Amino acid sequence: MWSVWWQRIGNFLSNPLLRKELRQRMRSLRTVLAVSLYLIVIGAVAFTFMYVNVQGQTLLLQPTRTAELFTFLSYLQLALISFVTPGIASGVISGERERQTLPVLLTTPLSPWSVIFTKWMTSISFLVLLILMTFPLYSIVFLFGGVVPSQVLAVFGLQFMTLGAIASISIFWSTIVQRTGWSTVLSYATVAAVFIGGSVVGYLFDTIAAHSPDQTIWVDLGTVAYTINPIYMQASLEASLGFITPAFHNSIVASVFTTVQLHNLMSAPSWLIYATIYILGSFLLLVICAWRLRPGTFTITQKRLLRWLLR
Amino acid sequence: MIVTENLCKRFNRVEAVKDLNLNVRSGTVFGFVGENGAGKTTTLSILATLMLPTSGRAYVAGAEVTTDAALVRKLIGYMPDQFGVYDDLTVKEYLAFYGTAYGVSHGDIEKRTKELLAMVNLSDKVDFYVNTLSKGMQQRLGLARSLMHDPPVLILDEPASGLDPRSRIEMREIIKSLRERQKTVLISSHILPELAEMCDEIGVIQGGALVACAGVEVVNARVQGQRQLQVEVLSGGVQLAHYLASRQHISDVISFDDEHVEVLFSGSQEDQVELIHELAVAGYSLKSVHEVGASLEELFLRLTRESDEGQPVSKMA
Numbered sequence: 001m002w003s004v005w006w007q008r009i010g011n012f013l014s015n016p017l018l019r020k021e022l023r024q025r026m027r028s029l030r031t032v033l034a035v036s037l038y039l040i041v042i043g044a045v046a047f048t049f050m051y052v053n054v055q056g057q058t059l060l061l062q063p064t065r066t067a068e069l070f071t072f073l074s075y076l077q078l079a080l081i082s083f084v085t086p087g088i089a090s091g092v093i094s095g096e097r098e099r100q101t102l103p104v105l106l107t108t109p110l111s112p113w114s115v116i117f118t119k120w121m122t123s124i125s126f127l128v129l130l131i132l133m134t135f136p137l138y139s140i141v142f143l144f145g146g147v148v149p150s151q152v153l154a155v156f157g158l159q160f161m162t163l164g165a166i167a168s169i170s171i172f173w174s175t176i177v178q179r180t181g182w183s184t185v186l187s188y189a190t191v192a193a194v195f196i197g198g199s200v201v202g203y204l205f206d207t208i209a210a211h212s213p214d215q216t217i218w219v220d221l222g223t224v225a226y227t228i229n230p231i232y233m234q235a236s237l238e239a240s241l242g243f244i245t246p247a248f249h250n251s252i253v254a255s256v257f258t259t260v261q262l263h264n265l266m267s268a269p270s271w272l273i274y275a276t277i278y279i280l281g282s283f284l285l286l287v288i289c290a291w292r293l294r295p296g297t298f299t300i301t302q303k304r305l306l307r308w309l310l311r
Numbered sequence: 312m313i314v315t316e317n318l319c320k321r322f323n324r325v326e327a328v329k330d331l332n333l334n335v336r337s338g339t340v341f342g343f344v345g346e347n348g349a350g351k352t353t354t355l356s357i358l359a360t361l362m363l364p365t366s367g368r369a370y371v372a373g374a375e376v377t378t379d380a381a382l383v384r385k386l387i388g389y390m391p392d393q394f395g396v397y398d399d400l401t402v403k404e405y406l407a408f409y410g411t412a413y414g415v416s417h418g419d420i421e422k423r424t425k426e427l428l429a430m431v432n433l434s435d436k437v438d439f440y441v442n443t444l445s446k447g448m449q450q451r452l453g454l455a456r457s458l459m460h461d462p463p464v465l466i467l468d469e470p471a472s473g474l475d476p477r478s479r480i481e482m483r484e485i486i487k488s489l490r491e492r493q494k495t496v497l498i499s500s501h502i503l504p505e506l507a508e509m510c511d512e513i514g515v516i517q518g519g520a521l522v523a524c525a526g527v528e529v530v531n532a533r534v535q536g537q538r539q540l541q542v543e544v545l546s547g548g549v550q551l552a553h554y555l556a557s558r559q560h561i562s563d564v565i566s567f568d569d570e571h572v573e574v575l576f577s578g579s580q581e582d583q584v585e586l587i588h589e590l591a592v593a594g595y596s597l598k599s600v601h602e603v604g605a606s607l608e609e610l611f612l613r614l615t616r617e618s619d620e621g622q623p624v625s626k627m628a
Contacts, residue, residue: 016411024399099395104456107359107389108412109381303378 017110021122031126038080038130039137046073046137070138070147071238074155077134078234081127081163082195086187089123089170091180093293098180112290116171120286124167131156131163151241158237161278162230166191168282175289198229202259223263227273232256236265312337312464312495313358318367320353320519327353329519330367335497335512337463340490342506342527343499345516351499352392354516355468358497359389371464385413388457392469392499396441396449402433405441405452406459413460420459427455431485447478454485465489467498471505483509539565540583541603542572545596554593558586573603 012018025031049069093116096102105115141147170187177183205222209215226232235256260266313335320328328350335341345351356362358369360380368375374382397405403424410420428434431451436444444452450470457465470486471479487509489496500506506513507527514524544551552567560578567573576583587600 014411016408019411020397020400020404020408023404024397028399099397100391100393101395101397103356103359103361103391104389104394104409104453106361107384107387108409109384109414110412 015110015114015118017105017115017118018121021118022125025122025126034126035130035133039133042073042076042134042137045076046140050140066141067147067242070141070152070155073134073137073141074159074234074238075231077131078159078162078230080130081159082166082191082230084130085124085127085163085166086170086184086191088126089120089167090174090184090187092119092123092171093174093289094178094180094183095174097178106294112293113287116175116286116290116293120164120167120171123171124163127163128160131159154237154241155234158230158234161275165278165282168285172285172289175292194229195231198225199231201225202229202232202263206259206262219263223265223270224273226259226263226265227270228277232260232265233270233274236260236270240266312339313341313369313371313497315354315358315369316367318354318357318369319365320350320357320362321365327519328357328364331516331519331521333514333521333524335495337495338490338493339511340486340496340498340509342503342510342513343497343516344501344503344506344513345499346501349501349516350519351501351516352468353519355389355466355497355499358383359387359391359466360384385460386462386464388460388462388465390453390457390465390467390470392472394453396444396452398440398442400441401438402428402441402444402452403437406456409456410459415460423459423461427458430458430488431455432481447474447481450474450478450482451485454482463493463495465494465496465498467496469500470498471500479505537562538576539603540574540576540600542574542590542600543598544570544572545598546570547595548572551590551595554590554595558589560586570598 046069049072093102096105106112138147138152141152142149166187169190170183173183173186173190174180177186202222202225205218205225209218209222212218239257239260264270313333315331315333318328318331318333319326331350331354333354343351343354353362357364358371358376360376360383363377368377370376371383372386374386376383397408400408406424406427407420410423415423424437425434428437431454433444433448433451433455436448441449441452450473454467454470457467467486471482474482483505486496486498490511498506498510503513510527512524512526515522542551542555546569548567548569548571552564552572555561555572555574556564560576560582561574562577563575565573565575576586578586583600587597590597
């Protein structure tokens with residue numbers, strides 16, 4: 001069984017489109033500059049944070065402060081994912097269409113699913129690279145205690161899941177609309193609807209619940225609205241890992257963590273909903289893209305199914 | 312090798328291809344000529360599996376384009392009328408990408424890259440980035456790309472469009488050389504003379520329907536020497552039209568009114584002088600006789616219709 005899987009992985013890695021896309025994306029000077037700049041900014045933020053907290057005396061750094069730094073860095077990274085992913089992924093198919101390279105690509109034996117999945121992989125690869133390159137920075141966090149590697153991996157897992165979903169949404173728009181400009185606008189709008197709209201809708205449900213005699217339904221609806229929002233789910237993860245410290249009790253952060261506890265977002269059902277929506281949703285969007293990419297795929301499948309049934 | 316049976320494609324209310332029946336024999340270069348919007352690109356897109364027909368069937372080397380699309384893709388090399396290239400890839404990497412996509416082995420990719428670049432005169436550009444090549448070079452590279460997996464059938468949609476005269480000649484010579492490689496080529500253009508030079512057979516598509524189809528010798532024989540003359544008279548154009556229809560070297564009366572008659576004339580300059588003399592003797596008050604422009608496509612279409620129906624379309628006895 002393992003040999004079959006290794007063979008499949010080998011086949012996928014030898015996919016010419018994957019190699020071409022990675023080569024094109026990674027060899028450009030833009031990529032080198034973007035990675036360098038990102039590391040400089042994140043590094044500067046981390047060192048400034050630490051310097052301000054210890055006032056130059058590294059021995060006095062408390063583990064709770066390191067947890068704060070970790071939470072801060074992980075939110076910074078979530079913000080990066082939500083801002084950069086649509087910019088990268090929203091042009092992968094519409095860009096091929098605009099460059100007039102798509103018809104030729106579609107007349108090769110590469111299947112639409114292989115094209116879409118490869119495009120998805122390569123668009124997230126750059127951000128995965130950025131995230132992985134911040135590992136050395138996180139090692140500073142480990143050095144002073146307060147956070148253990150498994151906790152970092154848990155947060156990274158959530159971020160990869162979110163990254164994959166945002167990339168799927170962006171590729172979906174890129175396949176559906178003809179122009180990259182529109183695809184980018186729609187991708188950002190969808191991300192904003194999830195991040196900001198989800199918070200507003202959740203808050204509205206909470207407000208209604210506070211004034212309603214039957215609170216349960218409104219609270220449940222609020223829970224669903226918060227559950228699909230990565231901001232709250234990352235907060236729930238960090239709360240469950242015990243990173244809530246008194247320093248976070250400013251108005252915005254306190255409200256986020258209060259909501260997490262009020263709606264019990266740390267519970268297994270919330271995580272199940274989040275994982276289902278983000279993983280299955282991403283998969284479904286990519287399947288729609290593959291179907292949309294080669295017109296008539298659905299009709300042909302329908303005909304084959306009908307022929308098979310009649311047989 | 313390429314067969315279509317009552318092929319139709321409809322976009323909402325527009326019928327882009329109407330009952331198209333086409334038969335391209337193996338090893339021939341078939342020219343598909345028609346004006347912009349005639350249905351050439353739609354037909355070629357269906358054959359390249361990029362579009363589904365509304366009705367009818369199309370086969371490439373026996374494989375049906377809708378049900379055996381995956382097989383058809385392996386059998387064809389397709390070059391669209393407008394295509395782009397990938398930035399940040401060299402010519403060698405560009406060809407290797409498509410070669411690998413078609414499952415060509417690594418060793419064969421190297422061999423074919425050398426061979427095809429020599430064929431399209433781009434051997435010295437092997438390490439150049441494709442986006443730095445000129446339009447003509449990119450078109451030739453596109454042709455090399457479509458041959459990378461050595462397909463038996465090539466579908467070329469206006470391969471010389473947008474090229475300067477020199478590049479057009481180069482492209483024409485390369486396509487001619489494909490005949491020696493025993494490829495079946497379906498090539499579209501809106502320029503008949505260009506196709507006549509490199510094709511074995513020519514089909515004319517108009518309003519989505521194939522209106523004429525003939526061997527290139529027939530086209531050349533019929534089209535060459537044909538001129539469209541306009542005879543201007545003071546009056547009596549209708550009688551003149553009837554008179555001209557019965558004269559030697561007049562193959563068709565195209566249009567007429569009381570003062571003008573347009574005819575297709577196949578004679579020489581001396582014959583034309585003789586005809587003018589005959590008209591003067593017959594008492595027609597001539598104002599002028601001059602040649603008017605008509606595209607070769609129009610002439611070919613008119614003449615082929617004449618041939619198909621066994622008599623001229625509008626020649627009056």
